[in-house]
Amino acid sequence: LVRPAGVETYVALAPEGVTLNQVLAGHPVAVDGDQVPAGSLLSPFTPGKIVAIGLNYLDHIREAQADQPTAPLVFTKFPSSVVGPGAAITIDRAVAARVDWEVELAVVIGQRAQRVSPEAALNHVFGYTVANDVSARDVQFADGQWVRGKSLDTFCPFGPWVVTADEVIDPQALKLGTRVNGQVMQDSSTAEMLFGVAELISYCSHSFTLEPGDVLLTGTPWGCGEFMDPRVSLQDGDTVEVWIEGIGSLTNPVTVLSDGVRG
Amino acid sequence: LVRPAGVETYVALAPEGVTLNQVLAGHPVAVDGDQVPAGSLLSPFTPGKIVAIGLNYLDHIREAQADQPTAPLVFTKFPSSVVGPGAAITIDRAVAARVDWEVELAVVIGQRAQRVSPEAALNHVFGYTVANDVSARDVQFADGQWVRGKSLDTFCPFGPWVVTADEVIDPQALKLGTRVNGQVMQDSSTAEMLFGVAELISYCSHSFTLEPGDVLLTGTPWGCGEFMDPRVSLQDGDTVEVWIEGIGSLTNPVTVLSDGVRG
Numbered sequence: 164l165v166r167p168a169g170v171e172t173y174v175a176l177a178p179e180g181v182t183l184n185q186v187l188a189g190h191p192v193a194v195d196g197d198q199v200p201a202g203s204l205l206s207p208f209t210p211g212k213i214v215a216i217g218l219n220y221l222d223h224i225r226e227a228q229a230d231q232p233t234a235p236l237v238f239t240k241f242p243s244s245v246v247g248p249g250a251a252i253t254i255d256r257a258v259a260a261r262v263d264w265e266v267e268l269a270v271v272i273g274q275r276a277q278r279v280s281p282e283a284a285l286n287h288v289f290g291y292t293v294a295n296d297v298s299a300r301d302v303q304f305a306d307g308q309w310v311r312g313k314s315l316d317t318f319c320p321f322g323p324w325v326v327t328a329d330e331v332i333d334p335q336a337l338k339l340g341t342r343v344n345g346q347v348m349q350d351s352s353t354a355e356m357l358f359g360v361a362e363l364i365s366y367c368s369h370s371f372t373l374e375p376g377d378v379l380l381t382g383t384p385w386g387c388g389e390f391m392d393p394r395v396s397l398q399d400g401d402t403v404e405v406w407i408e409g410i411g412s413l414t415n416p417v418t419v420l421s422d423g424v425r426g
Numbered sequence: 427l428v429r430p431a432g433v434e435t436y437v438a439l440a441p442e443g444v445t446l447n448q449v450l451a452g453h454p455v456a457v458d459g460d461q462v463p464a465g466s467l468l469s470p471f472t473p474g475k476i477v478a479i480g481l482n483y484l485d486h487i488r489e490a491q492a493d494q495p496t497a498p499l500v501f502t503k504f505p506s507s508v509v510g511p512g513a514a515i516t517i518d519r520a521v522a523a524r525v526d527w528e529v530e531l532a533v534v535i536g537q538r539a540q541r542v543s544p545e546a547a548l549n550h551v552f553g554y555t556v557a558n559d560v561s562a563r564d565v566q567f568a569d570g571q572w573v574r575g576k577s578l579d580t581f582c583p584f585g586p587w588v589v590t591a592d593e594v595i596d597p598q599a600l601k602l603g604t605r606v607n608g609q610v611m612q613d614s615s616t617a618e619m620l621f622g623v624a625e626l627i628s629y630c631s632h633s634f635t636l637e638p639g640d641v642l643l644t645g646t647p648w649g650c651g652e653f654m655d656p657r658v659s660l661q662d663g664d665t666v667e668v669w670i671e672g673i674g675s676l677t678n679p680v681t682v683l684s685d686g687v688r689g
Contacts, residue, residue, distance in 0.1 A: 212504050217571070237574040239502055241475045243635045258633055277579075302633075308480070309571060311500040314634050316540075370521055370565075371577050372506045 210378040213240045213319065214367055215267075215296060217309070219382025220355045226385040235358045235366050240296065240380070241314035248323040251418040252297055252403065259299035259315060262397040262417075265383035266341045266349050266405035268334065269294040270360055271325050276373040284364035287373065290325040291334065293413045294380050295341075295405045300389045300396075320405070320415045321378075331409065334360045338408040341386060343401055351384030353407075473641040476503045476582065477630055478530075478559060480572070482645025483618045489648040498621050498629050503559065503643070504577035511586040514681040515560055515666065522562035522578060525660040525680075528646035529604045529612050529668035531597065532557040533623055534588050539636040547627035550636065553588040554597065556676045557643050558604075558668045563652045563659075583668070583678045584641075594672065597623045601671040604649060606664055614647030616670075 217236040218224050224231055246252075254262050273289025296313065297320065303312030331337075334353060341349035358366065360381060367373060388395035397403065399419035406412035480499040481487050487494055509515075517525050536552025559576065560583065566575030594600075597616060604612035621629065626644060630636060651658035660666065662682035669675035 212506065214504075236569065236571060238571045239504070239573050241477075241502070241634055243475065243637060243640075255632070306499065307570075308499060308501045310502050310573065311633050316634055369518070370574050371504055371579050374506060377506075 209245055210242050210271075210321075211374050211376040213242060213245075213378050213380060214373070215239055215313070215380040216358070216363055216382045219357050219363075220351065220384040221357055222351055222355050222385035223383055223387070224357070226387070226390045231357065235363055237367065237370075238309045238313065240319050241310065242319075244297075244314045244316060244319040245321050246317045246319065246415070247321065248413050248415070250320065250415060251317060252295075252320065252397065252415050253317045253418050253420055254299075254397065254399075255315070255420045257420075259302050259312070260396070261300040261389065261394070263298045263300055263388045264341050264343065264348065264397065264403050264405065265296035265298060265387060266339050266407070267294045267296050267380045267383050268337065268339065268353055268360070268407055268410075269321065270334075270364070270379040270381060272364075272373045272377040272379065273328075273375055275375060276364055276368040279365055279368045281361045281365040284361040284368070285328065285334075287364060287368075288328045288360070289375070290327040291331050291407075291410050292322055292325045293339075293405055293407050293411050294378070295320040295403060295413060295415065296380055296383060297397075298387075298389075320403075320413050322413055323411050326410050337410065339384065340406055342404045342406075343388075343395075343397070345402075348388065348395075349384055349386030349405075351386070353381070355384055356381060472508055473505050473584075474637050474639040476505060476508075476641050476643060477636070478502055478576070478643040479621070479626055479645045482620050482626075483614065483647040484620055485614055485618050485648035486646055486650070487620070489650070489653045494620065498626055500630065500633075501572045501576065503582050504573065505582075507560075507577045507579060507582040508584045509580045509582065509678070510584065511676050511678070513583065513678060514580060515558075515583065515660065515678050516580045516681050516683055517562075517660065517662075518578070518683045520683075522565050522575070523659070524563040524652065524657070526561045526563055526651045527604050527606065527611065527660065527666050527668065528559035528561060528650060529602050529670070530557045530559050530643045530646050531600065531602065531616055531623070531670055531673075532584065533597075533627070533642040533644060535627075535636045535640040535642065536591075536638055538638060539627055539631040542628055542631045544624045544628040547624040547631070548591065548597075550627060550631075551591045551623070552638070553590040554594055554670075554673050555585055555588045556602075556668055556670050556674050557641070558583040558666060558676060558678065559643055559646060560660075561650075561652075583666075583676050585676055586674050589673050600673065602647065603669055605667045605669075606651075606658075606660070608665075611651065611658075612647055612649030612668075614649070616644070618647055619644060 276287040297318040299312040401417040560581040562575040664680040
């Protein structure tokens with residue numbers, strides 16, 4: 164739920180496009196997901212910057228046979244990759260072959276954070292939403308720097324609304340998962356995070372300022388297609404749903420472009 | 427020079443802060459650098475996203491003993507790292523030890539670019555400015571992902587103004603360099619670029635949309651302190667000047683924070 168009490172701040176974060184606050188304008192009381200017409204929302208807002216964290220779920224670290232990081236591993240996606248619920252994840256075969264899903268708890272920053280302690284960090288959170296950190300594995304690994312493979316246009320489905328922080332009792336106790344064409348691919352809990360939301364905000368804020376409207380993606384659990392045997396990648400016509408308990412569910416179809424023509 | 431003909435577009439790119447267009451408002455004819463009071467400018471605007479290219483100068487590739495990339499290597503800096511001319515580059519010793527300079531030709535995108543050809547790419551350029559891609563080498567190499575070590579607060583001096591594209595006859599024939607405390611550290615030409623501005627814009631635009639207000643940093647030539655013998659890093663009290671022929675010069679002092687106290 165997005166409560167009316169949070170809407171003023173929310174409006175300040177949502178400068179353009181059709182956003183939840185416009186929907187809320189016609190619904191001056193709490194709105195739940197079932198009352199929002201499907202397909203009527205763009206992403207809630209365009210983030211200022213997207214700070215993403217790699218290898219932050221213990222079950223995903225085991226799956227990837229990676230060493231456990233001793234500090235959060237920061238990477239990023241360009242804000243130009245953001246799309247809303249229902250929008251197509253578009254794969255250009257001239258650029259990317261192996262495209263994977265990653266459900267992530269997205270933390271929306273509401274107050275500037277600069278060198279904040281873990282104890283004070285959650286005071287800087289406006290709310291939470293759901294993101295799919297869609298990743299072109301071939302591009303990501305060939306480049307070495309992950310940003311391009313993570314930032315292809317449409318590769319950051321985000322939304323469908325922001326749940327204000329007061330509605331989330333414990334961000335480290337939320338079930339989350341992914342279904343592709345209805346089949347369960349990821350199914351875990353934010354309790355598996357190596358570094359929790361408060362630690363991540365504090366850590367980042369000692370390197371760079373987190374500003375209102377910035378978004379922190381907190382990592383993904385086990386169940387990426389890249390690490391399955393045999394490997395699974397998204398295909399034309401697939402439907403991907405990422406969901407987080409108490410926050411929402413985000414569904415996007417997959418469309419493959421081939422030589423500039425929709426496949 | 428920033429010509430009045432370019433100011434309308436420039437204003438559209440400069441939504442906040444004290445910017446060159448405000449200075450220009452009091453100078454309705456062409457302004458050159460000598461007429462702008464030193465210390466009166468913030469960076470010209472805050473970029474939407476900063477797309478940066480690694481290992482793009484042949485002389486720098488030789489210096490770093492790196493293999494020549496077969497495609498542009500995309501990385502990024504967070505826009506929150508941008509500061510203007512004269513602002514301190516602040517090094518927090520709790521975060522970074524080895525801090526280096528990198529002069530870069532910064533390309534300001536004026537028109538949305540999506541899957542554009544190299545031949546059409548320069549039509550999407552609003553203008554050019556100078557950037558110092560300040561880099562914490564210890565953080566950059568320890569993280570593997572470069573974004574944090576490249577995005578520490580104050581690590582993207584940028585400006586002092588935007589020279590409109592019509593004023594730059596050939597972006598691949600500009601001398602550029604760096605002086606630290608007056609001593610020449612970098613001294614090269616954009617002719618040394620492996621991938622030129624038009625190729626870079628075209629390449630990027632096939633992966634992600636370049637939007638008005640985005641900035642493309644095109645790589646740095648030989649002469650980084652990290653690759654000198656003995657290695658050189660920026661120290662408290664240093665003054666760094668990066669300059670590009672026909673575009674401008676950007677000078678920033680260096681301040682070291684130690685345990686949160688200015689050193």
